[in-house]
Amino acid sequence: MKIDYRINNNKHSVVFCRSNKLDAVSKSVASIKSDKNILFIYDDKISRNIVNEIYDELKLSGCKIIKIECAAEKFNKNEKLLFKILDVLLANNFTKKSIIISLGGGVIGDVSALASSLYLRGLYYVCIPTTMTAIVDSSIGGKTAINYKGIINSIGTYYHPKLVFIIDEIIKTLPDREFFAGIAEVIKCGVIGDKKILKLLKSKKEQILKRNNNFIFKMCYLTLKTKLKFFIDDIYEKDKRLSLNFGHTFAHAIEMAIEQKIKKDYIRHGEAVGIGMLCEVFYEKGKKEKVYQTIKSLLENYNLPTNISLKDIPFKKSNLQNSIYKNIFLDKKKIDKYPRYISVKNFHNTRVKEIQDFDLLNDSITQIIMDK
Numbered sequence: 001m002k003i004d005y006r007i008n009n010n011k012h013s014v015v016f017c018r019s020n021k022l023d024a025v026s027k028s029v030a031s032i033k034s035d036k037n038i039l040f041i042y043d044d045k046i047s048r049n050i051v052n053e054i055y056d057e058l059k060l061s062g063c064k065i066i067k068i069e070c071a072a073e074k075f076n077k078n079e080k081l082l083f084k085i086l087d088v089l090l091a092n093n094f095t096k097k098s099i100i101i102s103l104g105g106g107v108i109g110d111v112s113a114l115a116s117s118l119y120l121r122g123l124y125y126v127c128i129p130t131t132m133t134a135i136v137d138s139s140i141g142g143k144t145a146i147n148y149k150g151i152i153n154s155i156g157t158y159y160h161p162k163l164v165f166i167i168d169e170i171i172k173t174l175p176d177r178e179f180f181a182g183i184a185e186v187i188k189c190g191v192i193g194d195k196k197i198l199k200l201l202k203s204k205k206e207q208i209l210k211r212n213n214n215f216i217f218k219m220c221y222l223t224l225k226t227k228l229k230f231f232i233d234d235i236y237e238k239d240k241r242l243s244l245n246f247g248h249t250f251a252h253a254i255e256m257a258i259e260q261k262i263k264k265d266y267i268r269h270g271e272a273v274g275i276g277m278l279c280e281v282f283y284e285k286g287k288k289e290k291v292y293q294t295i296k297s298l299l300e301n302y303n304l305p306t307n308i309s310l311k312d313i314p315f316k317k318s319n320l321q322n323s324i325y326k327n328i329f330l331d332k333k334k335i336d337k338y339p340r341y342i343s344v345k346n347f348h349n350t351r352v353k354e355i356q357d358f359d360l361l362n363d364s365i366t367q368i369i370m371d372k
Helices: 023-030 048-059 079-091 106-121 132-138 168-172 176-192 195-203 205-209 213-231 240-245 248-261 269-285 290-301 317-328 358-366
Strands: 002-007 010-017 037-043 064-070 099-104 124-129 143-148 151-158 163-167 340-346 349-354
Touching: 002 213, 010 023, 010 213, 023 048, 023 163, 037 048, 037 079, 037 106, 048 064, 048 099, 048 168, 064 079, 079 106, 079 143, 099 106, 106 124, 106 132, 106 143, 106 151, 124 132, 132 176, 132 213, 132 269, 151 248, 163 168, 168 213, 176 195, 176 213, 176 240, 176 269, 176 290, 176 340, 195 205, 195 213, 195 290, 205 213, 213 240, 240 340, 240 349, 248 269, 248 317, 248 340, 269 290, 269 340, 269 358, 317 358
Parallel strands: 010 163, 037 064, 037 099, 099 124, 124 163
Antiparallel strands: 002 010, 143 151, 340 349
């Protein structure tokens, strides 16, 4: 299974790999017209078996490989990690024909891709995503970024991976929470772009929960094809691509509010996106709307939160609400004084709108914060 697409007449591919056929990795990397130098950046929490399998396979491509192990917590998505990568590239005389390969989730992928775009104004980038959110969302589309001064994705570029490898063994070994967090992005693409995704999530729930290869690959394939449909003619996010931000205005505000208070992964990005989708539909139409109920039901079916509980975090309700409210106005989609969000009028009918009713904004935030 494979997805091929072209950007500026350059070919890019997503390759779905079975764990017993990893030779696709070495063969595809060897086909890149590189100088045979690879910087292999991987998450320190990934199973050593998987790291070694990928590393051994890459050696078969005939390339010289330098490895960097990185801590991939959200609060490490910063300039320190970026410059660590750039320093290694400089110290080892990498060229524009060299390759960066990332093995990790969104943090490792985003920073590796940013380094790939900046070093000598661009070298080859290959992505092997290891979280469900990275697999179905950030692996394609070309968004690269670091967080700066507490603001999510405030410094970044658009730079597309030459190759993306989606490997079944990685999906099978994900902790449940990481697996479920990515399903929120799948739900998002189903709501804004393809009813076949929603049908699959409903009708094949048991197979997906058991991580059946065929249905997991089909789910990822449909989700990535949907994302591709939104960005392929709008790379720089001026029009149609903005719909992929459904849920993200509130999601980023929630993430920043919590992470400004506690420096740990209390909430995954996908979990925040799920809650953010509910906030945006609530702001537009309220809880009785069919879109709201469909999203809520699917989130619950896939063990995703539909609210923020204060039970485990050191916040007063009013303080958390105020922090989320303020962070909404830091969102990068904001123009002039009004933040913007994605309105879903009906399934697959989206448009960008401004948040102008600040009382309703407060209500939208309040309804997802639970005391217990």
